[in-house]
Amino acid sequence: MADASASTTEPVSTGAKYTLRIWRADAKVEGSGEFRDYEVETYPGMVVLDAIHEIQAKQAPDLAVRWNCKAGRCGSCSAEIDGKPKLLCMTRMSSFRPNEPIVVTPMKTWPLVKDLVTDVSHNYRVAKKIPPFTPRPRDADGHYRMQQEDIDRIQEFRKCIECFLCQDVCHVLRDHHEEAEFVGPRYLIHLATLDMHPLDTLDRRKMMKDELGLGYCNITRCCTEVCPEHIVITDNGIIPLKERVADEFYDPLRWLARKLFPRTKKRRLPVLPGIEPAPAARSAQAQQEEVEKEPAVPPAPTVARRTPA
Amino acid sequence: MADKGSVVRLPVVDGLGRTLRKDDWWVGPMVTFTVLTAFVVYTTVRMLEGTHYRWGPYLSPLASPYIETEDLGIPLLTPAILVLPFPGLFRFTCYYYRKAYYRSFGLLPPACAVGARRVGHYNGERKLLVFQNLHRYALYVALLFLVFLWHDFVASLRWDGELGMGLGSVVIFLNCAFLTLYTLSCHSFRHLVGGSVNSYSEAPFGRLRHALWAGVSRLNVNHMAFAWISLIVVALCDAYIRAVAVGAIRDVRLF
């Protein structure tokens, strides 16, 4: 057995003291927001969420964290650890070195509520924009029929636990704040699920192109890198969607073929008016900018849309 | 205090390279930047050099199919200039290379959870880059080029009408093999052979298309690896033929 006391630079699972450097902030306290250090002692199998619970129990009862299952199933405990979007409950303390503080911060993309808790409700409003599954009529005997090979692909996407880590890391939302124009990777795989579904009858491609912002994605794959369910969001979901949209809108030969041999398999959807993002959807960056520029003036209750520099 | 309208500080703000990541996130984009730049410089130089594309039965992939340009009398025109735009566009519009250069050259973003370059208005692939959607046409040409390249391999085995083989043929074979893997693992090819089908059990040739799609999907997982290996092998193959052609090294005749 390795002697745990031999070196403090190697990850250890038992009895080691770790420092957690946690972002403490409260949206109700103007201008708040700072790192605070807490020390915890580890035990075998301890995850970062356990460490945060210890801190809550013994050192900082007002530390806010959202969680439910502690099993990587509910998608509630999303945060950033050492700058990387991760589930707090699925990140083991033993994967860090004890001689460096573990930096735990809230997701950057969403408005901060308190400490590690952010307001992810924007995602639920986005979900409402997408026309739901609309199956064809049942067969004469009252059943729907499809084969396993027809749905193999989309079963991958159904593993999604809606942790929104992919939405958090996507630079279109995180850095460019295009949340009014771009639905984000989580909803692109949802759209892929619908578009590839053997029973669905709606054609959402025009909507994807004009309203849901598929073209904003530059396939840089960060969503795929962070997904805790290992869904290959970009290669299996977004790129196939881009190809499907290209079939309809960017392929001159297919366009010609459609003119010559028209077919109408799926019902085309008109482009619906976009939803107005609610005030809570103000980007986290907008919050920060307000702190930096006009600390005394309360922000307008409208969406902070970025104006070109 | 009103809960709406309060403002709070954030641990990390926007700005190029801003991050709380502690790992060496810049290594990946830097290596990509260096290798891609080196490749572009090498092929540009070779394209303008206009000679040493052939030696014995060998033909460099940079000038295949070979079109003699000397008699045309157009200044600066070389055989490679007529060829390279096609594979060049194939790679430029490739989904993998797009990711690679949007990150390492575009810094949009340089790495995950690292601040992206600030642009006036980020448009992604909607405006200027909308032509990336034509990647499939570059694929069609690339598939045709595979025929030329495999033909070059077969031709490289003919020494004055006799069957023979030199080290050059081995290099050309490797080049053909990796370019084939790269081309057949393409995302657009995956879509073309079966990815566009929604119901394999009902579509015409559904089973076949599902099998093809599944096969291409297996290759597609390694598309990035094939992209890099084939890129390097193309350059090495050309460098080998050039070195033999200028007499810097001697081709090894295997039989």
Ligand code: SF4
């Ligand atoms: S691949 Fe597209 S959706 Fe995914 S993180 Fe990158 S830009 Fe966002």
Ligand code: SF4
């Ligand atoms: S796709 Fe993955 S990262 Fe995105 S919300 Fe679902 S589980 Fe989370």
Ligand code: FES
């Ligand atoms: S607490 Fe449920 S996913 Fe972490």
Ligand code: FES
């Ligand atoms: S996606 Fe890379 S070659 Fe088509």
